[in-house]
Amino acid sequence: MMKKLILILFTLSAFISNGQIEKSKKEEDLIKKILTDPSSEEIQEVLFDLRKQDLSPKNVVIQDSMQLSNTNILYIISHEVNGSTHYGAVIIPNRDHLKKLPVIVFATGGDGMHNQFDITQDFNHNAAQFPSFLGEELDKEFIVVIPSFRGQQMIIGDKKYQSGGDIGDAFDGATTDALSFLNVSIKTFSQIDASRIAIYGGSRGGAVALLASARDKRIKRAIVVATPTDMKKLYLLYSEQFKLLFFNDLLIGKITEKEARRKFISMSPIHFIKQLPMVQLHHDKNDPFVPVEFAKILIEGMKTDKKTIDSYFYNEGIHGFWNDKNYWKRVQDFIRPLSD
Template sequence: MALLSNSFLCVAAASLCTISASAHSPRADLSVLFDAPTVSEIARVRTDWATRQPEVAGYRVEASGTDAGGVRFDVVSHISEGQRHYGAVRYPRNYAAGQPYGTLVVCHGGLNGVAAEESANFLLSLPGICVDENYFLVIPSYRGEQLVTQFAGTWVSGGSPSWADRDVDDTASLLAAVQMNIPDMDQARVGAWGISRGAAVAMLLAARDDRIRRVVDLFGWTDLSLPSVQSQLDLILNQGVQPAGIGRVAYESFVFGWLNGVLSLDEARQAWIRRSPCYFANTMPPIQAHHGLQDTQIDPSHTQVLLGALSSLGLGPPDVEGFFYPNGAHGINSLVGLGDRVEPYLCALEDGPRAYCGPMAPHALGLYAGADYRGSSSITRNDFELRANNCRPNTVGLVFVSSNTAYVPAGAGFLCVGAGSQRLGAGLIDAAGTFRMSVDLANPNPNVANFLAPGQKAFMQVVFRDVGNPMGSFNFSNGLQVLIEP
């Protein structure tokens, strides 16, 4: 019962839902559909998610242009489940090739696609600390929806809409594709921002994908079994109200199919559980949530339930923050003071481990190996794992550490750790080209202990064999700067 007890407010809210969706037909009684999920049901969702790996085939840059301020935008595409999916990439305002920049995945709201330049307008609400100048924006359109650009027209992603389900798959695949093909994206600094339906996508992405390190949730839904959702379903089923917003998502995604025998009860329950982020709070990264108390489209109880689930896990400020706006409605302009809270929260990504060094050189398969990490750089927590993505597959990686940096041609690439470097360890690179190595910060080898002392900046780099590269027989990831914390 661990997961259910950890998310007790989420489950409690579901169990309070006793609103009948129909006074006229027993088939429309939704109480059995929205019974609180079991541990087994939640585990089955996670098992299904584990089978959905990001797809990066067929990547293309379809068009390039600039917005009204002269900032570069690209329309990019890739293949997802046999369909071509489109997205946009906004480059950092002060972009200079060869330098690492963070990434913010921007998940749009609404149910009808996204206007690329307009989706970046939230930057106008920020005070300008780091995001505009130092972060790529990755903007998915989701399957079956359009991406509208001012510089290159409209692009329509293939497939059928799958709100807050398969569009999470599309977003994960788009992120993987651009990270693989834009070497200046720092894979150690990735956050997600979402509005309304997009906030649900951002939270579910973060719960499923450990590349996401911070999330900003703007009035997203978190539990599709809440009374406010069932009230909207009651209007649709019993009073002939046209499905719209969150009611449409629930009705078209699983209620209609269940009531008409297309989906079994089990299938319908799985459909709403996997679209409800609060049941997966135990794998979410730090999150900052915002909701207007006058929001009539997505009830503030969604954010209250999410914060309760996170609190039950012992999570709170500064990693988990929630803000409610007495006069706020369903739009960011009504959330007064939003930007001054959001941007410092996102800019905290700058304080953690981050990539440095470049431009780097591709290995013989044409990819750039990017340094990454999981866990933290805290000696007390002692959960730091060094990673490097897009290395040469099926070989061995060696890690070197130093207290200073370099940028020196070596082999087929560039050495980024400075004089006095020592070998930190070694590990296997798997068939996907991912290197993983746990680093024991609490009990380091004496040869490297001085590099891993509290307050020390350690500079790490992975080197691997690069057979067949005419430039040299070995190559490197970029470097990772790690501030060792107590």
């Protein structure tokens, strides 16, 4: 009797194991299909659909305002994206005379698992600390727009503002959020000159900066730091995390294979090089999280398409915000023509 029971349990265990292997193989085969390089026609179709999105401001409310120590005014604004309430911050220079000013959008980093960012801390580096974002000279020359992305909590001081939505939608969805909040800012503040827009982002924020620039022709310059540019290569580096964050909806049947492929194409800046404006790129040669190859891929693609890209490499072995004194001066010099 015991031998028979052991045989049954062994057979059942083997059946379950084989079933799991078969399921895993099906999942891998499905993901491989999603990862197949898209045709130029497929990319154009995705871009056309993205540019058709309704990003018009909805249910806009100025929730709070405060004067910063440099006398600039910070506004907290809520609005609606895809049925969820989102928040963002806009910093308006306190100037003696009113005139139209250029905009720089700051896109936060993160990988779909970091659910908070602090405006007073997360953008600080050697050359500029809150309330300065650009450096004393340019802080009075640019309006700063800071969107929070879906599922993120934006913190300033003791106040917290929770945006709705799926935090795992950290590239395609975050780009929609950035452009939606840019539109909110333009509608809310008449001081904004919508013909002079730059965007700055590091890590995930750099990918968002490139994707937003490709979707919206109003963005004239993009500064990207330690940026993943090719999502297929990023998947090969972080496959388990990628499955959890970006393929889970597909694997549980929440979205179709076609929808998953469209989203995956829309996440990868390398597919939209032809649409990019002038780009300034910063990357460490020994970045521990996003290897320098991601920068080289973008540079090669932009040069092939005869697009303008200024690239700078560092040797500190970190993931952005270098001690190199020239780093922020290069950023300032790149955006300064928009303030002239």
